[in-house]
Amino acid sequence: LLETYCKASGQRINHEKSSIFFSEGCPQVRRDEVKQILNVHNESLSERYLGMPTDVGQSKMGTFKYLRDRVWEKVR
Incomplete structure (x- = not known):
């Protein structure tokens, strides 16, 4: 599957x-x-990929709380 993707995309x-x-x-x-x-x-498993956490687990609210806080800081 990866070989097919590489051939089709040129990547x-x-x-x-x-x-x-x-x-x-x-x-x-x-x-x-x-x-x-x-x-x-x-x-x-690195802690983050493209700025987002890679291991979310069951507590999604806790995992993404920092993101919500950052957005609210910019809104205020």
């Missing part, structure tokens, strides 16, 4: 910058298999 995947995140319940054997297939070896 390329930078495997050096790419990373992947798995849920806690994912077995290590499956993680290794997926990383090998995708040729992505960095397994991590």
Whole structure:
């Protein structure tokens, strides 16, 4: 699927910058298999991506409170 996207869009995947995140319940054997297939070896989750939190969790109000506060500061 990624190869098809790259061919259609002309974009390329930078495997050096790419990373992947798995849920806690994912077995290590499956993680290794997926990383090998995708040729992505960095397994991590950064705190933010494009300024937004990457791990929202169940408390969405708490996660996005900073965003609401920033908007209200600009409105005032």
